[in-house]
Amino acid sequence: MNKPTERSIDPATIEMLEHVQDRDLCLAWDRYDAMQPQCGFGSLGICCRNCTMGPCRIDPFGDGPQEGICGATADIIAARNLIRMIAGGASAHSDHGRDIAHTLSMAAENADGDYQAKDERKLHALAAELDVETEGRALADIAKDVAEICFGQFSQQHGEVVFAHRAPEDQQRRWRQAGVMPRGVDREVVEIMHRTHIGVDNDPINLILQGVRSALADGWGGSMIATDLSDVLFRTPNWVVSRANLGVLDPEKVNIIVHGHEPSLSEMIVAASEDKEMVALAQSHGAAGINLGGICCTANEILMRHGVPLAGNFLQQELAIATGVVDAMVVDVQCIFPSLGRIAEKYHTKFISTSPKAKFPHAEHIEFDESRAMEIAKHIVRTAIENRTNRPATTVPLPTHTSPLVAGFTAENIFTALGGRYRSTYRPLNDAIMAGRLRGVAGVVGCNNPKHKHDFGHVEMTKELLANDVLVAVTGCTAVADAKAGLLCPEAAMQYAGKGIQEVCRAVGIPPVLHLGSCVDNSRILIVLTNMVNEGGLGESIADLPVAGAAPEWMSEKAVSIGFYVAASGVYTVLGEPFPIQGSKVVTDFVTEGMAEYFGGKFAFEADPIKGARLMIDHIDVKREALKLPGPMYEVPYAPKTETEAVAVA
Amino acid sequence: MAKMIVVDHDRCLGCKSCELACALAHCQAASLEEAVRTDARAEPRVHVEPSDGLGMPMQCHHCTNAPCVAVCPTGAIARGSQDAPVLLDQDRCIGCRLCMVVCPFGAISISHHGKAMLKCDLCIEQTQGGGLPACVAACPSGALRYEDIDEWLMQRRRRSAELLRAADQHTLEP
Numbered sequence: 085m086n087k088p089t090e091r092s093i094d095p096a097t098i099e100m101l102e103h104v105q106d107r108d109l110c111l112a113w114d115r116y117d118a119m120q121p122q123c124g125f126g127s128l129g130i131c132c133r134n135c136t137m138g139p140c141r142i143d144p145f146g147d148g149p150q151e152g153i154c155g156a157t158a159d160i161i162a163a164r165n166l167i168r169m170i171a172g173g174a175s176a177h178s179d180h181g182r183d184i185a186h187t188l189s190m191a192a193e194n195a196d197g198d199y200q201a202k203d204e205r206k207l208h209a210l211a212a213e214l215d216v217e218t219e220g221r222a223l224a225d226i227a228k229d230v231a232e233i234c235f236g237q238f239s240q241q242h243g244e245v246v247f248a249h250r251a252p253e254d255q256q257r258r259w260r261q262a263g264v265m266p267r268g269v270d271r272e273v274v275e276i277m278h279r280t281h282i283g284v285d286n287d288p289i290n291l292i293l294q295g296v297r298s299a300l301a302d303g304w305g306g307s308m309i310a311t312d313l314s315d316v317l318f319r320t321p322n323w324v325v326s327r328a329n330l331g332v333l334d335p336e337k338v339n340i341i342v343h344g345h346e347p348s349l350s351e352m353i354v355a356a357s358e359d360k361e362m363v364a365l366a367q368s369h370g371a372a373g374i375n376l377g378g379i380c381c382t383a384n385e386i387l388m389r390h391g392v393p394l395a396g397n398f399l400q401q402e403l404a405i406a407t408g409v410v411d412a413m414v415v416d417v418q419c420i421f422p423s424l425g426r427i428a429e430k431y432h433t434k435f436i437s438t439s440p441k442a443k444f445p446h447a448e449h450i451e452f453d454e455s456r457a458m459e460i461a462k463h464i465v466r467t468a469i470e471n472r473t474n475r476p477a478t479t480v481p482l483p484t485h486t487s488p489l490v491a492g493f494t495a496e497n498i499f500t501a502l503g504g505r506y507r508s509t510y511r512p513l514n515d516a517i518m519a520g521r522l523r524g525v526a527g528v529v530g531c532n533n534p535k536h537k538h539d540f541g542h543v544e545m546t547k548e549l550l551a552n553d554v555l556v557a558v559t560g561c562t563a564v565a566d567a568k569a570g571l572l573c574p575e576a577a578m579q580y581a582g583k584g585i586q587e588v589c590r591a592v593g594i595p596p597v598l599h600l601g602s603c604v605d606n607s608r609i610l611i612v613l614t615n616m617v618n619e620g621g622l623g624e625s626i627a628d629l630p631v632a633g634a635a636p637e638w639m640s641e642k643a644v645s646i647g648f649y650v651a652a653s654g655v656y657t658v659l660g661e662p663f664p665i666q667g668s669k670v671v672t673d674f675v676t677e678g679m680a681e682y683f684g685g686k687f688a689f690e691a692d693p694i695k696g697a698r699l700m701i702d703h704i705d706v707k708r709e710a711l712k713l714p715g716p717m718y719e720v721p722y723a724p725k726t727e728t729e730a731v732a733v734a
Numbered sequence: 735m736a737k738m739i740v741v742d743h744d745r746c747l748g749c750k751s752c753e754l755a756c757a758l759a760h761c762q763a764a765s766l767e768e769a770v771r772t773d774a775r776a777e778p779r780v781h782v783e784p785s786d787g788l789g790m791p792m793q794c795h796h797c798t799n800a801p802c803v804a805v806c807p808t809g810a811i812a813r814g815s816q817d818a819p820v821l822l823d824q825d826r827c828i829g830c831r832l833c834m835v836v837c838p839f840g841a842i843s844i845s846h847h848g849k850a851m852l853k854c855d856l857c858i859e860q861t862q863g864g865g866l867p868a869c870v871a872a873c874p875s876g877a878l879r880y881e882d883i884d885e886w887l888m889q890r891r892r893r894s895a896e897l898l899r900a901a902d903q904h905t906l907e908p
Contacts, residue, residue: 120784124747125874145745147876 086113092399092538094568096330096483100403103480109427111402116534128667129162135282144667154282162668163288164280166644167295169663171276173645174298176418177604178238178269178306179441180346184313185234187348187454191317192228198352198457199317201227207316214246227316234309240268248304251610252617254625254684255653259300262682264293264652266301273298288670292679296652303649308607314385315494318351321388321601323501324492328567330400331486332393335409335479337375338366340468341395344416345602347385349438349452350378352461353414354390362462366469374465379404380419381560381602388492388601397539397564398639399532405433408479412468416452417442419531419640432474434467489572491563491599495611501594510619512592517630518621520717521584523553524704525616527609527650530635530643531561533661539565541636541660541693546571548697550596553582553716554704557612560603562636571597583718606646609633610653623711627654627684630707632700636660636693651675651685656703658696662689736817737861737882739870741791745877746782748789753778755872759857775847779854780869781840791869791878794841794854796820802833802842802853811853819856827851 088101091113104111125131130142132152140152142161151157156164191199201207201223207230211218216229237245245266248256259265266272276298279285285294315321333339340357342350356362357374366374377395378386386392395404398419404410405427412434413424425446428435437444438452438460450467452460493501502512516522526549532538542565546556550571558566570576577589577596585596600608613626622629633655635643644663651657665671680686690696708715754766761776763769769776782789796819802811803820810826811833813819822833822842827850834842834851843852857867861880865871870880 121746121748121782121787121789123749124788125749128747141749141874143875144747145875148874 086117090537091534093540093543094329094400094485094538094565096396096485096568097400097403097538099483099485100330100400100406100480104403104406107406107430109402109406109430110423111427112399112421112423113534115423125667127664129165129664129671130158130667132156132161132164134164134280137282142667156286157668159288159668159670160286160291162665162671163291164285166663166665166671167276167291167298168280169641169644170295170299170648171273172641173643174269174302174306175273176642177302177310177645178273180417180604181269181306181308181310181313182235182238183346183348184310184317185231185238188227188313188317189231189235190454192224192231195224197455198355199348199454201316202319203316206312206320210312210316230316231313234313237305237309238269241271242267245269245301245305247308248300250614251304251653252614252625254627258654258683259652262293262296264297264300266297266305269301269305272301288668289674289678292671292674293682296648296679296683299645299648300652302645303607303610303653307604308610310604311601311607314347314604318347318385318389320496321492321494322497323490324388324391326387326391326393326489326491327486328394328489328564328572329483329486330396330404330407331482331484332375332377332395333404333407333409333482334372334375335482336372338369338371338373338469338472339375339377339410340465341377341379341404341410341413342382342386342415343379343401343413344420344439344442345381345385345418345604346416347382347389348454348457349414349416349461350382350386351389352457353464354386354392356458356461356465359462359465362465362469365466366472369469369472371469371472374469377404381604382416384491384560384563384599384602384605388599388605393486394489394564394567396568397532397561399534399538402427405431405435406480407482408432408476409482411471411475412436412464414438414464415442415444415447418642420444432471432476434471436464436467438464485568487568487570487573489567489599490574490595491567491572493557493594493598493600495608495615498598498612499615502592510615514616514619514621516584516588518713520708520714521553521587522555523584523701523716524630524632524708525555525557526631526700526704527557527559527606527633527655528562528566528636529559529603529606529609529633529646530638531640532565533637533639536637536660536691539568539637541696542566543569543571545634545636545693545697546597547580548694549700550577550581550585552697552701553584553718554701555585555588556597557600557609558597559600559605559609563599563601566597567599571595572599582716584716603642603646606650609650613653613655623707625654625684628707628711629654630704630711630713631655632703633657634659634696634700636696647687651679651687652683654684656685656688656700658688658690658699660691660693660696663687736884737880738796738886739793739856739867740879740881740886741793742877742879743785743788743790745875746789746791747875747877748782748784749874750782750789751872751874752780752791752869752878753782755868756780756854759868760855775845777843777845777847777852779841779843779852781843789877792839792841793869794820794837794856795839796854796856801836801838805832805836807832819858820853821855821858822851822853824848824850
């Protein structure tokens with residue numbers, strides 16, 4: 085059996101795992117052990133269950149069947165399986181976006197409603213982009229029109245998803261040439277499901293290209309709509325200071341964890357928890373107040389906009405309950421373990437589901453109806469307050485680990501962060517890269533996965549990039565991991581980063597790792613990259629930029645979609661966990677080589693985060709050379725290829 | 735024992751088809767669906783364990799000097815002849831678990847139904863009729879094969895002989 089120190093690098097997680105060792109809770113890591121060995125046919129992507137002539141499997145050793153019963157080869161089967169993962173992931177992100185568009189529409193129609201469009205500036209910017217008239221019009225009317233157009237992106241059948249036009253010309257040209265310019269969010273997902281049905285698309289490359297198209301409709305469509313309209317409704321984030329890890333839980337207060345993804349729920353819980361009546365109720369129950377903490381992406385949403393602390397990331401969700409001080413865990417959609425209800429029953433914690441789309445065993449379902457948002461949010465908070473009296477007399481000692489953090493970076497305020505109030509442009513970022521003070525920029529994103537030591541991939545990769553003067557942008561569970569490790573503090577630059585990043589961070593006060601938000605906010609990264617291209621000096625295309633992406637510990641289908649929209653937008657992307665496709669040489673070769681010809685971006689599979697970081701650094705150096713930029717100002721390359729190639733500039 | 739189950743562990747993909755087939759072959763039901771639907775008492779006698787990223791089917795070796803035979807207090811475990819598989823008579827078994835304790839491979843387990851132990855019988859009814867054990871028949875990657883021992887030994891020796899000859903030639907050359 086694995087020791088806690090082998091499961092995670094995070095001290096709070098290790099401590100909790102040690103505390104619960106005797107309790108026989110059967111956590112994700114235990115279930116992972118019990119699942120061994122995992123089926124190789126599945127891992128290789130050569131098992132097909134798409135029809136009942138099957139299930140079929142291809143023998144990877146060549147002796148048994150090389151075709152399924154319909155005649156599909158390993159290449160066809162692996163391609164079909166891969167793009168169905170994209171369909172799942174794109175659907176999750178896009179449905180989230182659809183829900184936010186609906187909330188905005190509702191806000192526009194209800195002047196007295198619980199939701200109001202709070203960010204006038206962003207709404208006006210969107211309206212201008214979408215040719216919606218703003219002169220002399222009420223905010224609500226503008227909001228209604230913008231929401232309608234965004235809704236329309238989901239049901240659009242022809243034409244092009246409108247926000248794809250934000251991308252640099254080179255990306256758009258490549259997409260049109262490859263036939264993957266997305267037409268409509270829902271249409272692309274449906275076409276994946278059609279093409280992967282038995283006897284439809286049996287060309288692996290053709291299949292993957294449809295997967296790309298759907299991923300693009302997610303990244304430049306569904307996710308981008310989620311990000312932008314959440315900004316309109318709840319405010320575009322700005323810099324915020326907060327804390328991360330299980331130590332944010334406070335035994336003296338009512339502790340509520342929000343977990344899941346959509347801010348339409350978490351924003352209301354924040355508002356309800358700050359309501360004077362609710363705070364007074366908590367105090368009358370003997371609590372010092374109401375303490376909110378978040379897990380997964382909804383945590384990132386309310387962190388970015390309200391500074392609500394991060395309780396933990398994906399693999400910590402069960403451990404949060406095991407602290408014994410969580411009075412309610414409120415969930416909506418995505419990345420929520422169905423085991424939570426069973427575990428909550430061993431503690432006093434109320435496990436509350438809220439979405440009609442996401443019901444769980446042993447959960448108390450309090451359905452969240454947006455037309456009565458605040459009323460229901462208060463009901464949920466009240467339930468938590470009243471549950472506090474059910475806390476057991478003794479619990480395990482609460483891990484006290486927390487780390488301070490700075491978050492709240494967006495494509496818009498990176499302007500201001502780097503250029504100051506009077507010179508808000510991307511010029512300083514581009515100049516720093518051109519001069520070599522910054523080698524380049526990396527995006528490190530994604531989930532946790534018990535196949536990888538918890539947080540190890542995220543933190544080690546980030547540190548290796550920083551040491552080589554690559555500025556790092558993070559989202560999702562990576563952001564939480566790096567935050568817990570103290571990397572989201574400006575001071576971290578002095579401890580972990582190369583001299584170039586140290587200079588930048590000292591000059592403008594930013595941390596060396598920039599938290600851009602939740603997983604749908606990976607769309608912010610697309611805009612940052614576009615802004616860098618538009619600012620000039622770093623090539624004509626995202627594919628020219630000295631940048632790279634990575635997901636060191638990913639597990640979800642959403643991550644597959646993100647990976648594809650990022651790579652298809654021109655970014656070299658290193659994955660710590662391979663796609664389940666390696667039973668097919670054709671598919672593996674296409675995603676690791678061939679797709680670069682179409683899109684300028686491609687994937688690499690590397691489980692070791694240091695090696696992965698070095699692949700990214702090598703790639704960034706290649707891009708720098710192609711742009712005829714000088715070498716990095718301060719760094720000796722991590723592993724000079726020959727003695728003469730080592731460039732050490734004092 | 736003319737034949738034995740040979741494990742090519744480089745080919746085990748951990749799919750556990752062998753476990754399912756073994757369980758089904760030793761229960762009351764005629765099909766997997768029926769076994770799942772009814773109380774068919776389907777339990778495997780082979781167990782696939784993780785090993786270095788792949789799987790390893792842990793099987794009864796039908797040892798010629800079987801510790802389980804030596805230790806059984808009721809004589810429930812026995813073999814018909816020197817070449818026959820080691821068989822466990824559930825009616826004689828008292829479930830004392832001594833056989834489980836002494837088996838070096840963990841190949842004997844406890845049944846969840848009734849009192850007895852579970853042990854591979856080399857699918858004796860099939861194999862006596864010239865057929866294959868259920869696990870071998872079910873294995874999709876060729877990790878489990880049912881081979882004549884003398885044949886298998888001869889192939890092993892010949893392959894090694896070639897390797898040795900090739901190595902010798904290297905060293906003997908001036």
